[in-house]
Amino acid sequence: MSHNPVLLISLPNELLERIASYCSCSTALSLASSCRTIYETLNNKHVFIQIIQNGNGTTRHHEPWQPPEGRAASLKAWQKWCLADEKAWAFIDADESRRLDKWAPMLMVADHPLTSSDRALHIYKLIKSNSNNPALSFCLAAQVNNDLENGNLTKQMTSEIVSRSIFRSSDTLEGALIRILNERNQRFRDPELRYPIVYQGLAMFSYLLRKAIHEGKVRYRRPIPTVPNVLHPPKTSQIPFASFMKLQLPFAPTFWSAFVITKQFLESSEWVGYYSYNTGPLPVFDAPMRGIRFTAQERQDTLGSSFYQVSAFSGLDNNGLFDVAGIVHVAGDVRMVKTYRNLNTSWNWNALVTPFGIVGTWGDDRDLSDRWRGWFWLWKMDWMQ
Numbered sequence: 001m002s003h004n005p006v007l008l009i010s011l012p013n014e015l016l017e018r019i020a021s022y023c024s025c026s027t028a029l030s031l032a033s034s035c036r037t038i039y040e041t042l043n044n045k046h047v048f049i050q051i052i053q054n055g056n057g058t059t060r061h062h063e064p065w066q067p068p069e070g071r072a073a074s075l076k077a078w079q080k081w082c083l084a085d086e087k088a089w090a091f092i093d094a095d096e097s098r099r100l101d102k103w104a105p106m107l108m109v110a111d112h113p114l115t116s117s118d119r120a121l122h123i124y125k126l127i128k129s130n131s132n133n134p135a136l137s138f139c140l141a142a143q144v145n146n147d148l149e150n151g152n153l154t155k156q157m158t159s160e161i162v163s164r165s166i167f168r169s170s171d172t173l174e175g176a177l178i179r180i181l182n183e184r185n186q187r188f189r190d191p192e193l194r195y196p197i198v199y200q201g202l203a204m205f206s207y208l209l210r211k212a213i214h215e216g217k218v219r220y221r222r223p224i225p226t227v228p229n230v231l232h233p234p235k236t237s238q239i240p241f242a243s244f245m246k247l248q249l250p251f252a253p254t255f256w257s258a259f260v261i262t263k264q265f266l267e268s269s270e271w272v273g274y275y276s277y278n279t280g281p282l283p284v285f286d287a288p289m290r291g292i293r294f295t296a297q298e299r300q301d302t303l304g305s306s307f308y309q310v311s312a313f314s315g316l317d318n319n320g321l322f323d324v325a326g327i328v329h330v331a332g333d334v335r336m337v338k339t340y341r342n343l344n345t346s347w348n349w350n351a352l353v354t355p356f357g358i359v360g361t362w363g364d365d366r367d368l369s370d371r372w373r374g375w376f377w378l379w380k381m382d383w384m385q
Contacts, residue, residue, distance in 0.1 A: 008031075008034075008038060009035060009037045009038060013041045016038065016041050016042070017041060017042065017044065017046075017047050017050075020032075020042050020047050020051070021047055021050035021051055021054055022051075022054050022057070023051065023057050024051070024056050024057025024058075024086050025048065025051055025056060025057070025079070025082040025083045025085070025086040026083065026086060027057060028042060028047065028048070028051060029079070029083075043075065044075070045073070045074070045075040045078040045079075048075075048078040048079055048081075048082040049066070049071065049078060051082050052065065052066070052081070052082055052085050055089075056082065056085050056086045056089055057086065058089050058093070060089060060093075065085070065111075065112055065113060066081075067081040067110055068110050068242045068247050076249075077249055080249045080250045080251055081110075081249070081250060083103075083250065083251075084103035084104075084106065084107055084250035084251070085107070085112070087100075087103055088103070088104070088107055088112060088113075088114040091104075091114070091122070092114065092117045100123070100126060100135075100136065100139070101133055101135035101136055101139075101255075102135075102250065102251050103250035103251060104135070104136075104139045105135050105138050105139060105142075105255040106247065106248055106249065106250045106252070106255060107250070108138070108139055108142040108143070108236065109142075109241035109242075109245065109247060109355065110241075110242075110247065111236075111237050114143075115142055115143055115146040115236050115237060116146055116237075117143070123136060123139050123140045123143060132193060132196055133196065134195035134196050134199065134256070135255060136196075137195065137196040137198075137199035137200050137203075138195075138199050138255075138355075140199060140200060140203050141199040141200070141202045141203045141206070141356060142236045142356075143236070144203040144206060144207060145202070145203065145206045145233070145235060145236045145356070146235050146236035146237055194352060195352065195354075198351075198352050198354060198359050198360065199354070201359070201375060202354075202356060202359045202377060205276065205359075205375050205377055206233060206377070208276070208283060208285075209233060209274055209276075209285055209377075210232075210233065212285045213230060213232065213285075217284075217285070218230070218274075218285045218286070218287060218288075219284060219285065219286050219287065219318065220287045220318065230288075231272055231273075231274070231288040231290075231384070232384065233273075233274075233377070233379065233384075234379055234383040234384050236356075238383055238384065239355070239356065239379075239383050240383070241355055244259075244262075244265050244355075245258045245259050245355060246258050246260075259354075259355050260330070261308075261328065261330050261332060261353050263296045263298060263308065265353075266294045266296045266308060266310060266328065267293075267294055267295060267296055268380075269380040269381055269382050270290070270291065270292065270293055270380070270381040270382075271292040271293070271294065271312075271357070271358070271378045271379070271380060271381070272288055272289060272290050272291075272292065272378065272379065272380075272381050273288060273289050273357065273358075273376060273377045273378035273379055274286070274288050274289065274376065274377060275289065275317075275362060275374050275375065275376035275377075276374040276375050276376070277372065277373065277374035278373065278374060283374060283375070286317060286318045286319075287317060287318040288317065289315055289316070289317040289376075289378070290315065290316050290317070291314050291315050291316045292312045292315045292324065292378065293312055293313075293314075294310050294311070294312045294324075295310070295311055295312070296308040296309070296310045296328070297309045297310075305329070305330075306329075306330045307327050307328060307329045307330060308327065308328045308329075308330075309327060310324075310325065310326055310327065310328050310336065311323070311324065311325040311326075312324040312325075315338075319340055319343060319345075320340055320341065320342050320343065321340070321341045321342065322338055322339060322340045322341065323338075323339050323341065324336050324337070324338050324339075324349070325337060325339075326349065328353060332352045332353045332354070333352060334349060334350070334351040334352060334353060334358060334360060335348075335349070335350065336348075336349040336351075337349065338362065346364075347362045347363060347364060347372075348362065348363060348364060349361075349362050349376070350362070351376070356377075356379065357377060357378050357379035357380065357383075358376075358377070358378040358379075359375075359376075359377050359378075360375070360376065361373065361374065361375055361376070362374055362375075362376050
């Protein structure tokens with residue numbers, strides 16, 4: 001009995017599309033490049049939509065996901081998102097990490113299932129060999145901030161964060177957070193290190209804050225009337241990145257050009273958040289800061305660089321009412337002073353505006369003790385809704 005081979009090009013277009021939809025994106029692209037007939041059949045965004053929905057060449061079943069543009073996205077966009085999706089599943093399943101920084105941040109802000117995977121540990125392993133990479137540190141903060149439930153991390157994850165971070169190792173995660181704070185004068189002002197430091201610091205701060213909230217260890221000196229005392233930080237999936245970022249396609253030359261600080265971003269909502277301070281080997285969290293509403297006036301310095309003159313009044317925390325005033329550069333640098341109205345006390349804020357909010361350190365550079373300094377994180381109140 002003879003068997004005549006069936007050529008792919010002899011198959012109906014609908015069947016060829018269906019076969020391709022169960023392949024990985026890279027396989028479908030290779031198949032499309034084999035001849036003009038197959039190329040014309042598969043050069044269709046609906047093929048790549050189906051590839052993502054069918055698990056991108058894996059047996060994995062997950063909630064349907066699509067890029068921010070949705071089905072209206074172009075064929076080119078769907079191909080790039082589809083290829084990034086394939087690399088994400090390869091990373092989750094087999095630690096495939098080549099050029100993670102070229103596609104992972106885009107997936108993170110697009111609420112891809114990658115953000116809820118358990119691969120934060122493996123991202124930290126990559127950071128060990130490339131500690132100055134802001135994209136990897138961004139991915140770590142996004143993943144840890146989305147993965148945490150009541151501040152729980154495995155002992156292995158905690159150990160890895162402590163031992164693989166860009167600052168000196170310490171016995172505990174709490175000690176590591178304090179160490180990075182104490183080294184901020186040298187490292188925080190380094191343009192190549194400030195974003196990696198802030199994103200790694202945010203990952204640790206978020207973990208420790210959620211843990212303190214869950215264990216009832218946030219300190220309250222007085223109840224604040226008419227509002228709940230506890231604020232739960234927003235998860236990565238709750239932050240509406242697309243509302244204030246022009247999201248880049250995966251494999252774009254740079255992810256960071258997507259985030260531009262504007263007057264509207266600073267003024268459009270109430271800012272709230274927490275700060276930590278040192279009383280010994282462990283950082284302590286005070287009751288949340290509330291009621292921070294910035295007004296921003298655009299200015300230019302003598303070199304023509306733009307910045308915002310920013311102020312906020314009637315903020316409230318454990319110590320009473322406070323005002324904030326200072327400068328926010330369009331590049332993200334924040335230099336402000338927080339002044340309590342009823343106390344003879346002011347603290348310097350040295351921070352960055354990030355897609356997660358305003359993150360940085362507070363203190364007095366003239367104070368040589370470790371007690372009166374710490375980290376803080378402000379986010380928009382409506383991100384929690």
